[in-house]
Amino acid sequence: MKTIACILVEQGKPVVVDEVEMPSLAFGQVLVRIKATGICGKQLDEHIGTRGHDPYLPHLMGHEAAGVVEGVGEGVTRVKIGDHVVASWMKGSGINAPTPTYLWNGKKINAGNITTFQRHSIISENRLSSIPHDIPFDDAALLGCAIPTGMGIVINQAKAGPGDTLAVFGAGGIGLSAINAASLVSAGMIIAIDMVEEKLQMAKRFGATHVINAQKTDPVEAIKQLTKGAGVDFSICTIGKAKPMEQAYDSAHQSKGSVILAAVPGEKICLDPYPMNSGRKISGSHGGDTVIDRDIPKYVSLYQAGKIKTKDLISNRFKIEEINKIFESLKKGEISGRAIIEF
Ligand SMILES: [Zn+2]
Structure with a gap:
């Protein structure tokens, strides 16, 4: 199966948006169709290379998203097919699955336990939390970070x-x-x-x-x-x-x-x-100090009670092809709240 993804090939160089070949699901891994993902300072740091040499290049990007579960690997109990989920870099209970290796023109591409700047992603089950179906994906994405x-x-x-x-x-x-x-x-x-x-x-x-x-x-x-x-x-x-x-x-x-x-x-x-x-x-x-098993459900109820102003937090909406434009805007400080990519 192929999907479109942002690939960080070299620090300081434009991010490549292209099709990558996905591996089959391993123990504890979940296939998620990403609907919305937020962009935070962490990815800008990776892109610029703020923290020095990146040993994982080339790799996929992103660590907060919302989407739908389309497949589950062996051993997965935290989510099931059809669930709407928040994907977060923060670890919850469940299996800490091995990181997937994608292929790009036959070349290996690294990915963490979670990557989200891509239409489909393989994510470790302990980074996922099921949420009610009536929460819009754009709002839910921000519950990831x-x-x-x-x-x-x-x-x-x-x-x-x-x-x-x-x-x-x-x-x-x-x-x-x-x-x-x-x-x-x-x-x-x-x-x-x-x-x-x-x-x-x-x-x-x-x-x-x-x-x-x-x-x-x-x-x-x-x-x-x-x-x-x-x-x-x-x-x-x-x-x-x-x-x-x-x-x-x-x-x-x-x-x-x-x-x-x-x-x-x-x-x-x-x-x-x-x-x-x-x-x-x-x-x-x-x-x-977030404990996602405890805190995500808490924030979901606050959201449902209208006490989290998520809509106002989203200041800019982009398509995946615009990733380099997003990083440029972030560098210039033109993004006033949170920028998201929608699929
Ligand atoms: Zn973040």
Whole structure:
């Protein structure tokens, strides 16, 4: 069986969109017809080569999607044919299947336990969660990474509650989901920081009580002013650059502030360790500590109750053939929310 897929052949070079030959299903693998997939910073990093040499080239791409199960390999119990599923890079229960090897003009192409920038994909069953049939695929795709990561940072990691103050640096897919969650847990002050006015307006619709354009105003000063000199309880950075990460650190409360860095920078950061002696904490984020068996059903019910603003999160819709255009737009910062590819 053949399918159309995005193939990353060389870092920094245009991604190739072409037909690849799919292998037959092995133990624990599932054949999914992808209906929608989100594009996140991880794939842009892979494309640019932010994290250096990529030993898996050439390989397929993508790690959040929604689709329909069209085939199951031996041993699969988590999903069945006909199920609508969310596909996520985060591991759930079930078999961790071997990674599939596709063929492109007779040449081997690598793929991870999940790849999604392709019409059909072979995915390990532990990366799939069944969802109700009435959830649109475009909305469901974002349950694979952006929403659980953003919401998980606030709910699972920060454990923010009523009245807490938060600063969220970066109003993209993950930042907006964090703001959405902060609003759901009745946080007090929710401050969004970005350099793009359109994104800040979007942040307001997701529940930000205050917005700061870092292009015009020093966010650290502005946050200190808003919090009467104290700094915020939780300072979250979703931008993979040193400056906003350092600003996020400096914006947290001296002794009870907690800083969560949810993006991987390609550069080193410079921090004053002194506040850590008084109690300021700093941590990274691995998908917002999401446990998909527990959290995806939770987000599905929030979605069904109209409490997750998924439609607003999707800012751009593309066809698979436009993949290089998407990466160009992402590099230029032209994508205000989440870009998705629809099949
Ligand atoms: Zn992602």
